Amino acid sequence: MTLLKAEDTPSPVPAPSPAAQRRKRAARVRAFLKHAVLIAFGLVMIYPLLWMIASSIKPDALIFREPSLLPTDTDFGHYADGWNALSHPFGVYLLNSAIVVLGALLGNLVSCSMAAYAFARLKFRGRAFFFGMMMVTLMVPIYVLIIPQYVMFSKIEWVNTFLPLIVPKFLATDAFFIFLMVQFFRGLPSELDEAAKIDGAGYWRIYFRILLPISLPALATTAIFTFIWTWNDFLSQLIYLTKPELQTAPVALRNYVDATSGASWGSLFAMSVVTLIPVFIVFLVGQRYLVKGIATTGMK
């Protein structure tokens, strides 16, 4: 990281005077204290998560008795119990989540990159107007849309199918990602397009063969955030998927709370951990893109 400030880099001193040595020691003590505080704070931050993981392998009787992370006794049966606690094995819900997520992901990548290409690289009448319109939609609360959308989707009998959760994504309704890609495309030199045009490439070719391949960071950011947001999404999955066999992991997890009302915390935590694992993996794999994506666009 190139975050080192000039004042923090030790300047080469020919012969360290006692005063300089004292300063150096003081700086080292300060740095040590700083790291101690940062680590302690980080530990507090992730303690609940670690506790959840630990609780998922503790016997139920111990979960609330000992707050420590190291179980004195283990019970891995929670994972099997939780997996089969609802009307369908938990794998069904995970699979449903995966279908919704992959559909949304593909839809966002295709439709948002297409719209972004037009907004960033092509000239057409009304471009500024439509772009402004798209930006305004970023601020529209979803509650204004969700009721009429529900009415519409129930009229065409799409309730209890995955379509209401996937089809809109193919229609570039996530303006955030259009904006993100527009910003990225604008940062690319326009000579790229022009050179390709001189070589006889059409717009589709430029989009497919030139812009998309070098836009991997923007596409990755879109894919990763779509994955995590859709995986975590609850409200729309709650209203559109009411049949047990169609439910997604978050909805199933919520039903689990109601169904068992705390009969086995261990199993509940075990299934919670299971639903968090995909997000965690995506986080580990895509960290670099995540941080960059969020820093440049300020998305949540």
Add this chain to the structure above:
Amino acid sequence: MTVLRRPLSQAARKEERTAWVFLLPWFVGMAGVTLGPMIASLYFSMTDYNLLSSPKWVGFENYSKMLDDPRLRQSLSVTFIYVVLSVPLLLAVALGLAMVLNRGIKGLAFYRSVYYLPSLLGASVAVGILWRQVFGTDGLVNKFLGLFGIHGPGWISNPDTALYSLVVLHVWTFGSSMVIFLAGLRQIPEQYYEAAALDGAGRRHQFRHVTVPLLTPIIFFNLVLQIISSFQSFTQAFVVSGGTGGPSDSTLFYSLYLYDEGFGRLHMGYASAMAWLLVVIVGVLTAINFYFSKRWVFYGDGK
């Protein structure tokens, strides 16, 4: 003389046609999934509509009904308290840690990851469930307080404290704002600090007179975004309260009440009117934010 539009060249016409094709999905989505529903929502808000029979026009009745609906008032005050408490707190923590991490620290990537992770998980049902236990009667928080001999209440089951556990949950997800602050801090030219140091400014002075002014556009940006999104929080209140907004409506977020009216009781008209009140509230707050921003947001180019 009529003003003639200069006819587009053939190449320009082709470019325009291509643009329409590329934008086709967006146009369909805009009309069918965004604008159309918005107009429909406005219409529903002036009807009595239960999804089963056709909407019955009632004019502004839904809106006037809101005036003396105690649960609506409750949900508004719950949401306002939530936003007013959690947003400044979240931004302060995010900025504070960004400041600490910005100063040539070893292991930046590690700290950033640890602090950032909760903001990705925070919106999930799993963490909502976790929170119920952490702030429960036997939960982690009370176990910790017990070390100091404090006997904590059942935070979630007590109407006086339930909302605060959700505030803590929201502040816990400060990581994404922190990353934005870190990016902003990196853009402040090093020379500014050198110049300030030459003028004898200590770290505190540099923070007040260099860092904060140059960071105000980003603070403002985070503030506006956070207010808009916090007003719409749903999942965690739903999960933590078991879908009821309880105990005694103490966590009845506006979105939760709207969901209950719309999808629970099938008062689609009333819920639509509530959605438009939300638009007005968020719009007014954003406008106020922009108005006051002129006084404290500093854009380097004198804008």
